Amino acid sequence: MSGGEDRLEELRGLVRDHDRRYYRDASPIISDREYDLIKREMEDLEAELDPLGLFKAEDSPDLIGFPVPAVGDDRLEEFVxxxxxxxxxxxxxxxxxxxxxxxxxxxxxxxxxxxxxxxxxxxxxxxxxxxxxxxxxxxxxxxxxxxxxxxxxxxxxxxxxxxxxxxxxxxxxxxxxxxxxxxxxxxxxxxxxxxxxxxxxxxxxxxxxxxxxxxxxxxxxxxxxxxxxxxxxxxxxxxxxxxxxxxxxxxxxxxxxxxxxxxxxxxxxxxxxxxxxxxxxxxxxxxxxxxxxxxxxxxxxxxxxxxxxxxxxxxxxxxxxxFESERQETVLEDIVLQVGRTGTVTPVACLRPVQLAGTTVSRASLHNADEIARKDIRVGDFVVVEKAGEIIPQVVEVVAAKRQTDSTPYLFPSSCPVCARGLEREDGEAAWRCPNPECPEQVKGRLKYFASRGCMDIDHLGEAVIEQLVDLGKAKRISDLYTLGKEDFLALDGFAEKSAENLFNSIASSKNKGLARLLCA
Ligand SMILES: [Zn+2]
Missing domain, CATH: 3.30.470.30 (DNA ligase/mRNA capping enzyme)
Incomplete structure (x- = not known):
């Protein structure tokens, strides 16, 4: 095959793959703009190599037995x-x-x-x-x-x-x-x-x-x-x-x-x-x-x-x-890992602050380790940042021409940045997890959720208070909240007699909010 034919095969494979992610799985991994560019290149090359459409991809079923349709395909077997x-x-x-x-x-x-x-x-x-x-x-x-x-x-x-x-x-x-x-x-x-x-x-x-x-x-x-x-x-x-x-x-x-x-x-x-x-x-x-x-x-x-x-x-x-979605170039200064309350580890890009669609953006989601490897994103790179769907900032791509000569690929950490426990990943999962249920970051996440308005709605138990309770080792699990006394709260920054009593009372009264609300934790 000529180089052009190789490229066409590659592009058809990419379009099939992204179509499947977009239409069937509803979880695309590239922006619409990137997709449009790949598809356009495929169509231009098809027009050049196969002007009469004799070898169109529609005739060659892919690995899972579906032909490439002209407009993608969202159909599932379970539906009429x-x-x-x-x-x-x-x-x-x-x-x-x-x-x-x-x-x-x-x-x-x-x-x-x-x-x-x-x-x-x-x-x-x-x-x-x-x-x-x-x-x-x-x-x-x-x-x-x-x-x-x-x-x-x-x-x-x-x-x-x-x-x-x-x-x-x-x-x-x-x-x-x-x-x-x-x-x-x-x-x-x-x-x-x-x-x-x-x-x-x-x-x-x-x-x-x-x-x-x-x-x-x-x-x-x-x-x-x-x-x-x-x-x-x-x-x-x-x-x-x-x-x-x-x-x-x-x-x-x-x-x-x-x-x-x-x-x-x-x-x-x-x-x-x-x-x-x-x-x-x-x-x-x-x-x-x-x-x-x-x-x-x-x-x-x-x-x-x-x-x-x-x-x-x-x-x-x-x-x-x-319309061009709003994009800006900036420097990726660091990659930090966020640990969620269920242990899921999400890499986040720390960016040199940049104006995007009317807001200052200094962080962007990197989704997971595979995504970083696929785009070969490295600390110190110039990157293009986009506000996808005008909501969540994303790193679209690296500006390869501006990469430092001494740059090295990003190595995803093997242990939790908070509790140092080795990270684990299930087969077929994209996300790494911290398996330690007492990991302070997970405990904070669970307590914040527990105290939040959508759950127990505990007055005076804000995020800053929870951070301190966990950092001081006073709360390792939700039930610990109910064993704390006024003197424990007095030890926290910014607390006095009256505020410690208020917090103690609102935690105590949340006990009466019933088992149903407890279950939502
Ligand atoms: Zn951890």
Whole structure:
């Protein structure tokens, strides 16, 4: 094989691997931007080496027996499949202004017109879904799947407050497939991750992954305990076909029928006007309840969309313009290990402080030892930091050109930085753990959780107090709290007669809060 063919095989393998992590496991390990770059390189190389598409990867099943689909594949065996009336194609996407205007130029040539009417909508970074209403009654909710058929998840969306089960209007089409995105707001994401941490389960990296995991729960009762949101913006099949003359008329109708839809929609009479709307959206989007990562530009008249048609992968009448997520370069000054209350050890990057999306960032998660090794992150490196999903800062990559010549690979410590016990890792697990239940850091974590508002809600027992109690050896486990006397608290920094008594009393009264609340520790 030539070097190009080797590279193509490698890229196809990477895309398959990341597709599986993203669509099936809902736990991607690279940013969307990195993924887009890999996929773009693969497609460019395919076009160069195999212009007629004779050796497309679709024909070669991968190791687990699934072909590489054009749009990824989220289907799981446990779910009933449903065929979309109109396929759910992914959109061509670009980070390049020129490619947006090239898109317009191709269409103008096709229609032989000097200007074309577009609509501009936000591109929402959620979990794609297709909702079908028949005679105004909600019949099915289906994932994108492989674009042709997806998994039926209706049962997991019945508790989404904003999704009406029936529509009332005299102007309903017989059958309507509506496309949208399911997402989870940040508060709910934090709440559910806290519960998972308490149960010693792996945490979800971001709200999108948690939403994707929730729609694929096998138990609808459990799905109902997690709050999902939905926003709708696209049309699949519509019977009769001529019901909506344009994308903007479709939007107007679903808004009138009280379906949850996007708050940003601009009609533009030319590509220049559309470009202005894209810039406007980039200013406004941070205030929306759902995460956005770009703009979608569609030809407005449905008849023109039909005439433009689609390639095997994507419609020709729409394009996604993706915004750069906010990134900065800075120095990684140190890597420290955090020990959680269940013993999980998480490496954290200490960064030279840098401004990112309006906040000062000085720490970023490095996830686990494998992640550090995969990206070859070393202390002293210049690194690119990104606020993924506008929430958690992440180290995207090392700036290799700026690496010191005497730098050495990072060696993940073999023992706990707090209690020096040897770290352990289960087969197949990414995280190392400190196995010592009396590890002071774990004890602090458990006590802080126990005293917190979500659990026993013990007044005056704040984090600083707990740190001191553990450091002075006065508390090694939760039950020790109830053996401490006023004189123990008087020995702590900042305590006097009155405050020691207050703390003693609130710990004592928490005993009466019942076994049920004790169990949550
Ligand atoms: Zn330890």
């Amino acid at each position: 499949s449903h065929r979309h009336l109109v396929p759910m194609l992914s959109l061509d996407n670009t980070y390049d202004q020129k490619e947006f205007f090239d898109f317009d130029q191709r269409l103008r040539k096709l229609f032989d017109r000097s200007e074309l009417p577009y609509v501009v909508e936000p591109k929402i970074d959620g979990v794609a879904v297709s909702i079908t209403y028949e005679g105004g009654i909600l019949k099915t909710a289906v994932t994108r799947g492989n674009g042709v058929e997806g998994d039926v998840i209706t049962q997991n969306l019945m508790h989404v407050d904003s999704l009406p089960h029936d529509l009332t209007s005299f102007e309903l089409p017989e059958i309507l497939e509506i496309r949208g995105e399911i997402y989870m707001n940040h508060e709910e994401f934090v709440r559910l991750n806290e519960l998972r941490e308490r149960d010693g389960l792996p945490l979800y990296a971001n709200p999108r992954n948690l939403a994707a995991g929730t729609v694929k729960l096998l138990d609808p009762k459990e799905a109902a305990t997690r709050k999902l949101e939905i926003v709708l913006y696209g049309m699949g099949a519509c019977i009769p076909e001529s019901h909506f003359p344009s994308q903007s008329a479709f939007h107007e109708a679903i808004r009138k029928w009280s379906l949850p839809t996007v708050e940003f929609l601009r009609s533009a009479s030319s590509a220049n006007e559309a470009w202005q709307a894209i810039l406007e959206l980039d200013e406004l989007r941070h205030g929306y309840g759902y995460p956005t990562d770009g703009a979608v530009i569609k030809l407005d008249p449905i008849e023109m969309q039909r005439q433009a048609g689609a390639t095997a992968k994507a419609p020709r009448w729409a394009i996604a313009y993706k």
